[in-house]
Amino acid sequence: MEILNNTTIVVAIGFVIFVGVLIYYGVPGLLLGKLDQRAEGIRADLDEARALREEAQTLLASYERKQKEVAAQAEDIVTAARKEAKQAAEQAKVDIAKSVERRLATASEQIDAAEQAAIRQVRDRAINVAVAAASDVLRTKMKEMDAGPMIDASIEEVGAKLH
Numbered sequence: 001m002e003i004l005n006n007t008t009i010v011v012a013i014g015f016v017i018f019v020g021v022l023i024y025y026g027v028p029g030l031l032l033g034k035l036d037q038r039a040e041g042i043r044a045d046l047d048e049a050r051a052l053r054e055e056a057q058t059l060l061a062s063y064e065r066k067q068k069e070v071a072a073q074a075e076d077i078v079t080a081a082r083k084e085a086k087q088a089a090e091q092a093k094v095d096i097a098k099s100v101e102r103r104l105a106t107a108s109e110q111i112d113a114a115e116q117a118a119i120r121q122v123r124d125r126a127i128n129v130a131v132a133a134a135s136d137v138l139r140t141k142m143k144e145m146d147a148g149p150m151i152d153a154s155i156e157e158v159g160a161k162l163h
Helices: 007-024 027-141 144-162
Strands: none
Touching: 007 027
């Protein structure tokens, strides 16, 4: 029994017996079944991941489309707001120009009225001064007897001009 003294042969015989026992009890079938179950689980997880990925891509495309629509709407709103602001600015310029014209016209009218009032005041004052000077001259230089006929002539002249 020299064969049993060789460790390599003993190990090989033990290994063959061990493999034989494993096959006898169906361990390889159980291991293959477990591996097949695991492979099926992984395959199901991969299919689910693919489905989720496709759904995510669909959602992403939908959101990108909505984002483009919103951006276009925002651009339209900005364009409309700019147009309205420009129109409002132009209208404000027109309104300001009209207001300035009205104020200038009013100021011109007030200046003309003030000028006319000043001229009237100066004229009235000149008339008052002239009348006062004339009365002083007439009082000092005219005699009493010349005053009566002159008053009568003035009354007749005024009467003639009024009728």
